[in-house]
Amino acid sequence: xxxxxxxxxxxxxxxxxxxxxxxxxxxxxxxxxxxxxxxxxxxxxxxxxxxxxxxxxxxxxxxxxxxxxxxxxxxxxxxxxxxxxxxxxxxxxxxxxxxxxxxxxxxxxxxxxxxxxxxxxxxxxxxxxxxxxxxxxxxxxxxxxxxxxxxxxxxxxxxxxxxxxxxxxxxxxxxxxxxxxxxxxxxxxxxxxxxxxxxxxxxxxxxxxxxxxxxxxxxxxxxxxxxxxxxxxxxxxxxxxxxxxxxxxxxxxxxxxxxxxxxxxxxxxxxxxxxxxxxxxxxxxxxxxxxxxxxxxxxxxxxxxxxxxxxxxxxxxxxxxxxxxxxxxxxxxxxxxxxxxxxxxxxxxxxxxxxxx
Amino acid sequence: xxxxxxxxxxxxxxxxxxxxxxxxxxxxxxxxxxxxxxxxxxxxxxxxxxxxxxxxxxxxxxxxxxxxxxxxxxxxxxxxxxxxxxxxxxxxxxxxxxxxxxxxxxxxxxxxxxxxxxxxxxxxxxxxxxxxxxxxxxxxxxxxxxxxxxxxxxxxxxxxxxxxxxxxxxxxxxxxxxxxxxxxxxxxxxxxxxxxxxxxxxxxxxxxxxxxxxxxxxxxxxxxxxxxxxxxxxxxxxxxxxxxxxxxxxxxxxxxxxxxxxxxxxxxxxxxxxxxxxxxxxxxxxxxxxxxxxxxxxxxxx
Numbered sequence: 054x055x056x057x058x059x060x061x062x063x064x065x066x067x068x069x070x071x072x073x074x075x076x077x078x079x080x081x082x083x084x085x086x087x088x089x090x091x092x093x094x095x096x097x098x099x100x101x102x103x104x105x106x107x108x109x110x111x112x113x114x115x116x117x118x119x120x121x122x123x124x125x126x127x128x129x130x131x132x133x134x135x136x137x138x139x140x141x142x143x144x145x146x147x148x149x150x151x152x153x154x155x156x157x158x159x160x161x162x163x164x165x166x167x168x169x170x171x172x173x174x175x176x177x178x179x180x181x182x183x184x185x186x187x188x189x190x191x192x193x194x195x196x197x198x199x200x201x202x203x204x205x206x207x208x209x210x211x212x213x214x215x216x217x218x219x220x221x222x223x224x225x226x227x228x229x230x231x232x233x234x235x236x237x238x239x240x241x242x243x244x245x246x247x248x249x250x251x252x253x254x255x256x257x258x259x260x261x262x263x264x265x266x267x268x269x270x271x272x273x274x275x276x277x278x279x280x281x282x283x284x285x286x287x288x289x290x291x292x293x294x295x296x297x298x299x300x301x302x303x304x305x306x307x308x309x310x311x312x313x314x315x316x317x318x319x320x321x322x323x324x325x326x327x328x329x330x331x332x333x334x335x336x337x338x339x340x341x342x343x344x345x346x347x348x349x350x351x352x353x354x355x356x357x358x359x360x361x362x363x364x365x366x367x368x369x370x371x372x373x374x375x376x377x378x379x380x381x382x383x384x385x386x387x388x389x390x391x392x393x394x395x396x397x398x399x400x401x402x403x404x405x406x407x408x409x410x
Numbered sequence: 411x412x413x414x415x416x417x418x419x420x421x422x423x424x425x426x427x428x429x430x431x432x433x434x435x436x437x438x439x440x441x442x443x444x445x446x447x448x449x450x451x452x453x454x455x456x457x458x459x460x461x462x463x464x465x466x467x468x469x470x471x472x473x474x475x476x477x478x479x480x481x482x483x484x485x486x487x488x489x490x491x492x493x494x495x496x497x498x499x500x501x502x503x504x505x506x507x508x509x510x511x512x513x514x515x516x517x518x519x520x521x522x523x524x525x526x527x528x529x530x531x532x533x534x535x536x537x538x539x540x541x542x543x544x545x546x547x548x549x550x551x552x553x554x555x556x557x558x559x560x561x562x563x564x565x566x567x568x569x570x571x572x573x574x575x576x577x578x579x580x581x582x583x584x585x586x587x588x589x590x591x592x593x594x595x596x597x598x599x600x601x602x603x604x605x606x607x608x609x610x611x612x613x614x615x616x617x618x619x620x621x622x623x624x625x626x627x628x629x630x631x632x633x634x635x636x637x638x639x640x641x642x643x644x645x646x647x648x649x650x651x652x653x654x655x656x657x658x659x660x661x662x663x664x665x666x667x668x669x670x671x672x673x674x675x676x677x678x679x680x681x682x683x684x685x686x687x688x689x690x691x692x693x694x695x696x697x698x699x700x701x702x703x704x705x706x707x708x709x710x711x712x
Contacts, residue, residue, distance in 0.1 A: 114586060116582065116586075143588045146586065146587060146588035147588070150586060150587075151583075151586050153579050153582070153583055155579055158578060158579035158580060159579040159580050159582075159583040160580055160583075161580040161581075161584070161598055161601075162580075163601045163602065164597075164598075169584075172584070172587065172589065173587045176587055176588050176589065177588065222583070225583070225587065226586075228587075229587060229588070
């Protein structure tokens with residue numbers, strides 16, 4: 054295992070929210086999250102909306118200071134417990150860059166492409182001559198396949214398509230020559246037809262420049278296409294992680310199983326037994342409130358395998374070899390093989406009918 | 411994206427009128443004294459309160475002073491107060507409003523508190539107290555007083571706008587690159603506020619010209635300085651309205667109204683620039699559309 058460039062250890066982020074009466078409550082957006090980003094590897098974080106994916110990315114980008122836990126860059130703690138200095142050093146910005154979800158919002162409509170790239174180059178590489186700057190801007194645009202660069206460099210964002218804008222955004226992030234790229238759902242706002250190009254571009258950057266990539270998504274298919282490792286988040290916590298194929302083909306946590314089965318699969322014969330698959334889909338439940346999360350395992354109210362223990366005690370982390378782990382009591386109880394049985398929908402339907410009886 | 415500010419009749423009219431008064435303020439006094447040979451302060455004893463005549467195109471005052479020369483001289487005073495007051499007010503509202511919106515938190519709250527304080531202050535009584543305290547208030551002082559007491563509303567607007575722009579992704583993205591706060595404010599946030607600032611400046615200009623006239627009318631002014639406000643005040647003191655000396659107070663009053671209208675008309679154009687929904691199709695576009703329709707409908711071979 055190579056040494057990680059960027060590492061988060063047991064980070065948590067709580068937000069205080071006050072209602073109109075002045076009572077404040079705490080939203081536990083992320084808790085106990087640990088992640089390692091290694092050079093040349095792509096790690097995906099998947100989970101449904103509100104599971105804390107974006108908060109995690111923003112903690113790593115240091116838009117938010119973690120409430121607890123440590124962030125390490127090259128093994129040196131840069132944020133978290135015991136670090137007093139809150140200002141983000143320029144050096145950190147040079148190493149870690151974030152790509153935003155919305156390419157329509159992340160470029161200033163009043164500035165040309167040139168401004169965005171030149172500022173990024175100037176900020177981190179002082180004293181370049183005008184010619185060298187121009188050359189660098191051109192090569193950056195070529196890096197993200199916006200060729201010929203002269204066609205794009207003087208355009209305003211509104212003159213570009215969504216895919217071209219996202220390329221400019223990526224070029225801007227690359228301009229500082231970072232070692233870590235954090236992608237916060239970088240393709241979710243793009244047309245389906247250009248998503249693949251974007252994924253291939255990210256893959257090229259990883260292979261040729263050895264970038265460490267964090268790829269946040271709710272789309273399992275794209276994670277499977279692009280990534281090496283997958284981390285699954287549910288209600289602010291990480292529930293399972295491991296190599297992508299293993300996680301997707303044999304989920305070791307009921308939530309991962311639910312997530313994998315919920316994504317459309319063209320090979321599944323939907324027409325034949327639609328009701329059987331989606332019959333209880335409406336009753337699968339909602340993710341819990343992060344202000345007052347469920348006790349024990351946070352997934353237990355929705356889990357068909359839930360036991361007495363699950364409602365009271367958070368499950369321990371079960372190490373499953375090959376860098377895989379899952380936070381689930383099933384592994385402690387020796388019931389892990391039940392996960393490979395029938396589909397979640399069947400299990401949930403069965404559970405619901407039993408309860409009704 | 412490009413929008414022709416001058417393709418709009420309202421704006422053209424406003425710019426022409428305002429430009430005329432600016433030129434009048436700059437060159438007028440020289441023109442009246444050398445070309446027309448009129449002196450705003452000289453007393454012509456042979457023509458007291460005389461209606462417009464060949465010697466005095468706009469008549470004379472109770473004191474035998476030429477009204478035309480006074481209006482021209484007054485343009486300099488009023489426009490000076492108008493521009494200086496607007497500049498002072500706009501600069502303060504930018505300095506307070508934009509950081510208040512951009513930084514938020516403690517800084518924002520402190521600046522916002524200051525703004526609210528100035529917003530609820532009883533301005534008029536305060537100006538009287540201040541003017542009495544300062545004594546001998548020249549036009550510069552009047553302009554500063556108007557500016558210092560008139561920025562709060564604009565600061566509130568800028569704060570709200572700066573707050574909304576600062577939270578947009580592109581500002582966060584540039585911060586992610588490592589841009590300093592100063593650069594973020596000036597190159598990323600401020601350009602989005604130029605429309606607001608321009609319209610605030612024009613509003614401030616009208617406000618300052620009016621406020622100067624109002625204050626002069628109420629007696630807060632420099633008695634030796636000539637502005638439209640002091641002219642109207644002098645006319646009022648000498649009961650010009652009762653005595654029918656209309657040529658004394660109508661020209662300065664009309665000038666104030668014209669400057670106000672001109673600034674407001676330019677403001678319409680600036681608003682349309684900032685908010686395209688307000689734009690009405692220009693006559694030229696309508697004409698062209700009609701022409702195209704005619705050609706399309708015309709039977710072939712005609």
